[in-house]
Amino acid sequence: MKKYLLAAAGVVAAAVIAAPSAVGASSEPPTDPTPAPALHPTPVPALHQTATPALHPTPAPAAPAPARIRTVRSGERVDAGQGFTVWLTEDGKHWAGPDGFENFRSVVDGNIDRSQPGVSHQSEGDASGVFHSGLYYGTRTAGRVELTDGEGHKTVATLVALKGHPDWGVWYAHTAPSEDSQAVALYDRGGRLLADLPGFRKP
Template sequence: MSPQPESERLRRIFAEAALAVTPSAVPLAAIEKAGRRHRRRRTTVLSTACGLLLLPLAATTVHLASPETTTIGQPAPPTASARVVAPGERVQVAPKVSLWLTKDGKHWSTPTQADQFRSITDGNLDMSRPGVSLQSEPVDGTYLLSGVYHGKGDATTVRVVTDKGTVNGHIVTLAGNPGWGAWYATNPLPHRRLPTGPTSADGKDDLVKSVTVLDAAGRTIAALTHP
């Protein structure tokens, strides 16, 4: 037999050695366990990420819904403000009707009665305690209600309860917080015969049930009630 080349001899040696080696079993259980652990880790990461994405949406929903639950049904505070005038400065309170103040009291004029006056110094008003006066008269298809108020605090609005409902009126005052001022409002004419001139009833007219002067916080400065 002729000698074999060196390369062929080496190949045969390696082949015989490979056939003598027994391969180990594939670790299927370990691979499966590792796969389950990997899937759980991926699921946890995805759940956390989704939760972080949904959290801002939930917070936004609560933020938008809160104002509705806290404001519905609550009464609004008074938003009017008193008109501060100089002595003698005229304010148009209705068509052809003007009102002005001096240090002595309230003045007003209507088409039928000019230069009317309600004094705060003649002793007819007890200025030592809070109070409200009332004058009422028909003017061009409406009922003009007005008066003088006095008391502590900065008045901003007046609420008049009539036999037709509630009317929100206006406040006029002099600068310097003198402790008194005037108020006025208008109301539809009642379905009954009215006097042709002004009535200085100071609350004894059955058209008006009550007059309440309020400050900006809704606190009562002075009130008049007609039983």
């Protein structure tokens, strides 16, 4: 009787010992022998930046070249065109029109200040055209005298100076007839404005 019980106990013990092995074996997941496919990242398209063209500023227009100043002797007559004559003396500017009538503007009577740049203007004419003339003074670097009409049209004057007197001279020009007054500007040889007389438009 004892021998049977011991044998039965051995069977039970063997069953208890074997049970954990069976449980442990069933908890492992089955191994899949097929390898997982490799992951290939989706390529990102390259960003192409468009170059912005460089901005090149438009250069400012160059100033007109300075006028050549004609140097004359005292009393030397200059043909100013269309029947007009101009001459210079120590005391100022002289001119005459087709009618022969002589005119004069002094540079020594105190009416102009030769210590600073300035310009004067006289004009006469008819339906065929207008003769403009005047003095420029107070500078040894006169470059040009320019007339501008009411519509913006410009006329560059001719310059005449008396030998030995570089700080003043005479200018003259011809324009078409107009009811508007011409503006007059004096520039130095570098194109800098030295003095001006405003024009006006007839209402």
